[in-house]
Amino acid sequence: MRILIRTSKWAIWARRLGSLALPMTIIPILLHREQLVSSSDFAVIEAVAAAIAALAVLLALGAFARLWMTGDRGWGRAVSGLLFGLICLAPFGWFGYQALHYPMVNEVTTDIAVPLALTSDAQVAPTSAAMRDKIAETFPNARTRSYPVDATEMFAIVENLVDARGWDVRVRRAPPTALDTGTINAIAMSLIGWRDEVAIRVAGTAQGSTIDMRSVPLVRFHDFGENGRRIEEFLLALDEKITLTLRDAPQAPAPTDTEAPPAPATEEDEAE
CATH class of the missing domain: 1.20.58 (Methane Monooxygenase Hydroxylase; Chain G, domain 1)
Incomplete structure (x- = not known):
């Protein structure tokens, strides 16, 4: 059987x-x-x-x-x-x-007092003081940057970093002079297709320029830390780029006296 x-x-x-x-x-x-x-x-x-x-x-x-x-x-x-x-x-x-x-946030920004303008219609709720402290603790490198580089040169460097990341640039306004302000607004996409708007501001100062960033999810209730990590990664890459730029910049030559020093007086000259 x-x-x-x-x-x-x-x-x-x-x-x-x-x-x-x-x-x-x-x-x-x-x-x-x-x-x-x-x-x-x-x-x-x-x-x-x-x-x-x-x-x-x-x-x-x-x-x-x-x-x-x-x-x-x-x-x-x-x-x-x-x-x-x-x-x-x-x-x-x-x-x-x-x-x-990561904290449940609907934006991460380096400038709470003067938020960077957005081009999308994303609805951003006000961030509480407690949540701002939590964001600062979680993303310690998401801070305003100041560099001894004028705004026009800095904007070109920032622009190259944005293009290298493949972000979809929607607005690109270069600063007309070294003391003016330039902005970039772009759409960044995560691996699975979530989209965030990234705003970058380059402001000229007497000492050089300052950089601020803002990253806002367009539709998600939780960004899973994507926006804070994006700002930190970008600013750390900018730190490295500026360090290399300043290191490789040609140094001005030290001033030299082109006139030959007078010859010391001899005994015959003193006798005359």
Whole structure:
């Protein structure tokens, strides 16, 4: 008599759901980056994908227990469902960690007193004093910078750093003179397609220039630290660039006396 070995339905459904969750997680990211789906629709699709992936993981774990006890087939299907589900859930776990690690803010700026103007219609709620202290503690390098470089030269350096990051520049106003102010407004995109507006101000001073930045999420309720990290990274890169620029700048030669010093008087000259 032949013994019938069945294939676990739990394992079958674990792989099916895992195979469904994988494209539901990846394809919307590509569409979101190309702005083919709105951010609100993207969030809903990813939430559904996460629920399906979690169910695939639970079914896979249940399948392992049943396969161990019954001896049915389906280990490969259960492993596939588990791996697919974990791959889909990994980004959600990472963003969950970021949400706990970083404060829930709707902007990060180096100048609270005179906020930089935005070109988008992003709604920015006032930041409380307690939250400003939390932002300052979390992002200690997000501070106004002052450099002994005039505003026109500084604006060109800032402009190059912005272009190197591939930000979508919407406004670019160079300072007319070394004592004027220039601004750049650009849209920066995160890896999964979230967009933020970045504003940069270069203000000329008698000693050189000052740099301020503001980064605001366009639609998210939580930026997962993206805006604060962006400002810190940009300003630290600017620090390094200015350090190299000042180091490599040609030094003015020391003044020299072109006239030969008078020859000392001799005894014959004194006698005359």
